Amino acid sequence: MKCQEVVELMQRNVDNDLTTQEYSEMMKHIQQCSQCADMLQRLNRLSNDLETLPKVEPPGSIVDMILPQLQDMAGEEKPEEVNLTSTTSTHHKHNKKAKNKKKFSARKWMAVAGGMAATIWISIIALDWNELDHSINDQVQEEYQSEISESSSADKMHQSNSVNDTQDEVETGKEEQTQPVEKSEMPEDNARSMQQSEVINKDEVSMEFAESTTSDEQVEGEIEAEVERNPETQNENSPAEDENSRQLSQPIDKENSGSEQPEVESFIFENDVSEQEESFAPSEPEVLPAPEDKSEVEASDDVYGNEQYVVTIEQQNEQQRLVISMVQNEYNEADTLSWKDGVITTVQWLDEARVSYHVLYNEQLTIYEYNVIEKTEVEGPS
Amino acid sequence: MVEPQLIKAAQAGDNEALVQVLRDIESHVYRTAYYLLGNEQDALDISQEALIRIYKKITSYEEKAQFKTWVQRIVTNICIDHFRKKKTTVSMDEHDIVIPTENNVEKELMQDIVTNDVQEAISRLPDTYRTVIVLRYIQDFSYDEIANALDMPLNTVKSYLFRARTKLQTLLHDYEKGGVHG
Numbered sequence: 127m128k129c130q131e132v133v134e135l136m137q138r139n140v141d142n143d144l145t146t147q148e149y150s151e152m153m154k155h156i157q158q159c160s161q162c163a164d165m166l167q168r169l170n171r172l173s174n175d176l177e178t179l180p181k182v183e184p185p186g187s188i189v190d191m192i193l194p195q196l197q198d199m200a201g202e203e204k205p206e207e208v209n210l211t212s213t214t215s216t217h218h219k220h221n222k223k224a225k226n227k228k229k230f231s232a233r234k235w236m237a238v239a240g241g242m243a244a245t246i247w248i249s250i251i252a253l254d255w256n257e258l259d260h261s262i263n264d265q266v267q268e269e270y271q272s273e274i275s276e277s278s279s280a281d282k283m284h285q286s287n288s289v290n291d292t293q294d295e296v297e298t299g300k301e302e303q304t305q306p307v308e309k310s311e312m313p314e315d316n317a318r319s320m321q322q323s324e325v326i327n328k329d330e331v332s333m334e335f336a337e338s339t340t341s342d343e344q345v346e347g348e349i350e351a352e353v354e355r356n357p358e359t360q361n362e363n364s365p366a367e368d369e370n371s372r373q374l375s376q377p378i379d380k381e382n383s384g385s386e387q388p389e390v391e392s393f394i395f396e397n398d399v400s401e402q403e404e405s406f407a408p409s410e411p412e413v414l415p416a417p418e419d420k421s422e423v424e425a426s427d428d429v430y431g432n433e434q435y436v437v438t439i440e441q442q443n444e445q446q447r448l449v450i451s452m453v454q455n456e457y458n459e460a461d462t463l464s465w466k467d468g469v470i471t472t473v474q475w476l477d478e479a480r481v482s483y484h485v486l487y488n489e490q491l492t493i494y495e496y497n498v499i500e501k502t503e504v505e506g507p508s
Numbered sequence: 509m510v511e512p513q514l515i516k517a518a519q520a521g522d523n524e525a526l527v528q529v530l531r532d533i534e535s536h537v538y539r540t541a542y543y544l545l546g547n548e549q550d551a552l553d554i555s556q557e558a559l560i561r562i563y564k565k566i567t568s569y570e571e572k573a574q575f576k577t578w579v580q581r582i583v584t585n586i587c588i589d590h591f592r593k594k595k596t597t598v599s600m601d602e603h604d605i606v607i608p609t610e611n612n613v614e615k616e617l618m619q620d621i622v623t624n625d626v627q628e629a630i631s632r633l634p635d636t637y638r639t640v641i642v643l644r645y646i647q648d649f650s651y652d653e654i655a656n657a658l659d660m661p662l663n664t665v666k667s668y669l670f671r672a673r674t675k676l677q678t679l680l681h682d683y684e685k686g687g688v689h690g
Contacts, residue, residue: 137670141644141651172677175626176645184538185548188555189530196530196563200523447557463593503592 127155129162136166140173435498437473437481446470448483450498463496463503510575518566526566530559536576536647537583543642544587546631554590558583577657580647584639584658591635629679637672644669 135152138144144152156163189196438449448463448470468487476482482495496503510532517525537558542551561582569578630638643649643657654665 134670137673138666140673141669143651168677168681169673172626172673172680173645175623176641176676179543179623179626179645181535181646182539182542183535184552184555187531188534188538188552188559189527191552192556192560193527195560196527199560199563463589501592 127151129155129159132156132159132162133165136162136169139166140169435481437475437483439470439473448473448496450481450496463494468492512571512575515566515569515575519569526563529566530563533562533576533579534559537579539646540580540583540642541587543627543630543646544584544635544638545590546627550590554583554586558586561586573656574653576647577649577653580643580649580657581659584643588635588639625680626676629676632679633672633675636668637675640665640668641672641676 132152132155135144135148139149139152156166435450440447440449446469450463463483468485470483471486471491472482472484474482476495480495480497482493485492485494492505494503494505510529514525514529514532518529534555538551538555541554541558542548545551545554558579562579565582569575630641633641639658640654643654647653649657651662651665651669654660654669655662658665660668
């Protein structure tokens with residue numbers, strides 16, 4: 127057996143990795159080779175020294191040191207849940223406003239519908255009264271004409287006076303008085319038609335109200351008109367609405383059973399654009415491009431990522447850390463680039479593997495490019 | 509050794525169990541960080557970071573890996589990243605790590621023994637060699653466990669370990685001759 131082969135056996139021996147036969151072969155060579163025997167002795171001593179290295183303990187409980195941070199994290203739950211909670215609370219806030227808006231709008235539409243119904247009803251009544259007046263006039267004239275014809279042999283002066291008096295009475299009744307009287311004396315047909323008119327009008331009113339509260343068509347028509355009047359408003363709000371609809375649509379559907387939601391959205395859009403902007407302020411997506419604004423970077427737990435990696439800027443003990451971790455990773459290990467005095471100002475993915483970040487240190491800006499696959503870093507071009 | 513039931517409880521959302529898990533592993537985490545970084549303060553900082561990361565990521569641990577190798581993988585990765593990122597902090601070239609010699613409680617306790625030289629020699633090893641040595645002797649890991657923790661092939665682990673010991677022998681031999689300390 128050559129010395130080189132025995133060296134490997136010696137190495138494995140200190141790790142207790144030899145079989146009995148291998149151990150015997152090694153010892154046989156050692157007994158014949160003093161150089162290898164010395165080497166074995168030194169190796170065993172080294173291994174013994176390494177095994178007896180002191181089991182150092184931290185000066186205090188590290189967990190106790192970070193317990194406040196852990197409690198904060200426990201209070202916030204997991205980041206995903208925090209996002210979910212905040213999203214949900216935003217949704218609740220928005221939804222509450224939406225509900226208030228809806229109530230207000232419903233009342234408004236009720237009033238409008240009621241007013242329209244009343245107008246229609248009054249106009250129909252007026253129309254009916256006109257018709258009634260005409261029919262009464264016709265009827266009275268017919269009665270008097272028949273009376274006249276029946277009493278043709280009577281005193282023509284008296285008859286004409288009577289007719290004139292009667293006509294005067296009818297005209298007087300028409301002009302001044304007698305709607306109640308005439309109403310009470312209303313012919314059956316007219317009364318029936320009046321009732322039918324009322325019924326029809328009530329149906330129209332209820333239909334009008336129903337449409338105003340549940341139908342989207344009318345509201346959407348209003349919205350379209352509003353949007354046409356304010357194209358800028360549409361442009362300003364569409365992205366926000368899209369953003370939120372992407373993030374919030376599912377919870378909204380779950381919580382509101384879906385039927386009234388489009389109407390709620392429509393009402394908000396129609397009635398109060400500024401309030402909608404406030405409640406629909408676009409939330410930060412989880413994966414962001416590099417920010418231009420330094421203040422965005424300085425905020426803790428900023429996250430910038432591509433499809434495979436996520437970069438998080440953490441602030442800890444006056445030290446900024448750029449933590450680069452894979453989105454899907456069995457061990458969830460991460461590359462951590464720590465800066466004690468420098469300030470990380472910009473983070474930007476150059477491609478799928480290279481992330482660029484700027485560090486401001488002593489008023490000097492340096493750009494670094496870190497390759498997450500090769501785990502190498504170079505100072506990038508300025 | 510952390511009880512599997514405790515880990516499961518922690519993964520299920522039991523915060524007290526999770527804190528207890530961290531208490532059970534904090535010494536192991538600190539030891540690795542201490543021997544890899546070579547000083548108490550950096551070891552404390554990295555240990556804190558590692559424990560926080562374990563706290564955050566506990567749900568992603570899967571039983572197919574040993575918990576202790578999962579923990580050590582996190583610690584060693586943070587340490588290795590720390591080696592890379594020392595531009596604005598301290599110069600930590602892999603052959604230029606200096607273990608502090610003042611106000612160090614551990615050092616005062618170990619001054620009389622040869623371990624100081626061994627620690628010094630360990631600190632002068634390349635990162636990868638130092639890491640396998642620490643896992644082998646400080647964490648008492650087997651080849652397989654080191655391979656799992658560092659995501660390395662088994663033969664690579666053996667190769668690094670053998671070379672690391674050879675390098676340590678050379679360094680310690682130089683110490684005996686007084687060649688290193690001068």
